[in-house]
Amino acid sequence: MRSDAKKNYDHILQVAHIVVTEQGADASLRDIARRADIGLGTLYRHFPTREALLDALLRSGFDELTTKAQELETASSSDAALLSWLREVVTGTGVYQGIVTVMVAAMEDTESALHASCAALRAAGARLLVRAQAEGLAHADIDGDDLFSLIAALAWLSDQPASAPRAEHHFNIIASSILTSRASGNLRTQL
Template sequence: MACVSRRAAARATFAEQGTDASLREVARRAGVGIGTLYRHFPSREALLEALLGQGFDTLRAQALQSLDAPDPAGALVSWLRRLAIASTRYEGLPASVMEALRDPDSRLHASCEGLRAAAADLLARAQRSGQVRRDLNAGELPATTNAVAWAARQTAGSAELVDRYLSLLVDGLMAGEVEATG
């Protein structure tokens, strides 16, 4: 079997069972032995990195492209939405990302750090514009966005629910008085 088949099997397994799914199940779906899977992906983190790395690179590139957008806060919010929706792809993904951010030895750490750095640049630009509160730090963005993704995944995981939760979060990000709604 080609490596693409192992990745496809991992995507399908993680989509159905979450990032804690059995690697034996991934190997079974790929039609290979567990040893073959481990030769290509020596750990769960290595497999997740192979599945998520390209998506993380795309998100990072989108953030960098958004640094020239005319509306800094709008660019930040749009990017956070893409990040939150991507984080709902697999059950357990937000927790895996947060764990990778805390563990510099994780295979996912570099990809996650790239996302955090891109988020920091978008946040700093929006803060300099006066649109986003200054007391927010870049480390809080992935945590709160992952919380939105986790909450959406627990209920329905739809893009509409991510938008709703994210709009509630964004109200707290913006500078100035937050109006109470009722």
């Protein structure tokens, strides 16, 4: 990418971050272009779809969460590692209101620009889950798809103003549905 095109790309992403933070995942692309002081055609040249723009906004955070999961795969406590990562993912997906709906749809649509990033995130969580299951610390009847759905549920609840004050309570309910009673007891003694 030429340096001027890269500068334009980065500027659009900076403005898009602000607008999507303010307006959520359904933010007006026209508003993003206007505030970036570019034409709508220029926006679409860099980001042909809304999903492509959202993927660019989310990719670095998702990559960090995937890397974090890889690091946690060798942590001494697989249950604590899984919950630590789960908490970070829920927080990370809460940056943009409405992003969870887009993420869930992207998992079903392999043509979506967001699909690969979401699939990598799901796979990273699944590896942490499998490790905890192998140690008898997570329920065996949960898989990576279930974990991704639980993350989406927690993130969606966090997105709801009426639910926000109970976010920690909701997290603990989900955590107890993932972990075995042995793991839950281990974590209580660690806290």
